[in-house]
Amino acid sequence: MSADRIALKGLRARGRHGVLPAERELGQEFVVDATLFLDTAPAAATDDLTRTVHYGELAEALVKVVEGEPVQLVETLAQRLADVCLAYEPVLAVEVSVHKPAAPIPLPFDDVIVTIERSRP
Template sequence: MSAAVDPTGPHQDRITLRGLRVRGHHGVLPAERELGQEFVVDAVLWLDVTDAARTDDVTRTVHYGELAEALAAIVAGEPVDLIETLAHRLVDACLRPPRVLRAEVSVHKPAAPIPLVFDDVAVTVVRDRPEPR
């Protein structure tokens, strides 16, 4: 774990976005690329929201509506083969605001082409803000 954030430390504030549903054209199979399917994204951002709460100012936090739009644009955008690749693109977007110390993104592919009965397939990535060089 990076020294950027200690989840047991004093700043355990989080913004959570769950169940963002977006149609995308990701997958290895040609039919997945052509027809597309629904992807579900969950994102958790760790940041200190004390200043935002004290000032009641949305510019001092991460605007979850803008976050949802940015993530949706990535899912609906350029196709990739793997949801691992998609998850990395999404977590990178979550870490763009300088206030965000850590981000966790899960990409669910509930209609994955698996010939068995299943509830969900998901890839989750967790990344800390890179240390300044």
């Protein structure tokens, strides 16, 4: 795998994911970090956006998933986000973290984060 990376950190979107009915009804903010692993040399050599990943389009696609069909588990949401990243042809692997800072935990905490790594078969 290439050592080149494109990272999108702190992407915020409102979603209705969770096990509890209130989470589904009211929704909450989710924060997404995605690091794409790819070879950026072809894009750099040609200065051609079509040979890399347009991170603006990626951000829009990821937000659409977060704002879309609710799931119970953050793990499921992370997998769906990883699938979006891997759909870009140059991407060899991805690391996705989904933060749920308003998770319904009745104790003081900073964040809940699920991080997954996925690669092309």
